[in-house]
Amino acid sequence: MMNDELKRLLAQEEELQFTAFTHEDALQLGLIICQIAKEEIGKGVAIHIENDEHPLFTHYMEGTSKENVYWVNTKKNVVNHFGHSSLYVGELFKSQGTTFKDGANLPLSEYQGEGGSFPLFVRGQGKVGTVTVSGLAGEEDHQLAVDGIRKLLAQA
Template sequence: MSELLNTLLEQEEDLQFDAFLNEDALQLGLTIIELAKAEFQKGIAVHIENDQHPLFTHYMAGTNEGNSYWIKTKKNVVNHFGHSSLYVGESYKAKGTTFKESAGLPESDYQGEGGSFPIIVRGAGKIGTVTVTGLTGEEDHYLAAEGIRRYLNRA
């Protein structure tokens, strides 16, 4: 397994919650938005949901209807495979192919691009997703993962 894939799996192991409530979704979403403003000065969309329904959605200035497509297709990958959308896309590349060529899933519903990260509660497993779109897949992934890290490490 490549170093990148190992790093992405380690993130999923490290970035877990003891519990995840609606208020956590709100505060995590705001953390990600502030991080995007500080580091990228570009509009992003953030969508956080548990496995039942949306808990937080925000579209910054500069986003458009295309961001809704990317939210849907990235989070569907996490829900299908149980790993971050970046991990899934990179795992296909490590096999010498691409998600698009080999996943056997419709592009209209699934994209193996970075930006969606599983919400994992210790002892319960994956209970939802955090999805960011508006930058490159790697930058979207960074915002989702770093946002979770900062939220978990808050004072």
């Protein structure tokens, strides 16, 4: 039985889809997330956007550190492995009465079921990449990625 939080997270993935996702879109999305972090949250975050082949945008704002590199990579790997947001995956294990750490059987050096990485979907095509935010609490990282995508889609 799927709980309300899991349903809400899946609904976000269904809603936040592009008709196409270009290199220019990646740049705009990254800049939008930077702007929201700076102006609305007042904290620096790490932002990494890639398509399924290579990085398209990476920026580590003031206040981030090399530790954020670990979080960006481990959360992004979860999305690429499971095909859903890293927050959804973490919540899914919780809903099954376990934790990502205990239930996923994946090395924590490479995978973390913490919020902050979100799949980039193109309608009719499926997942084409990821956007990952690190520097806040997991749920806040996730929300920042979602807000950025929503704002970019509203401009289209």
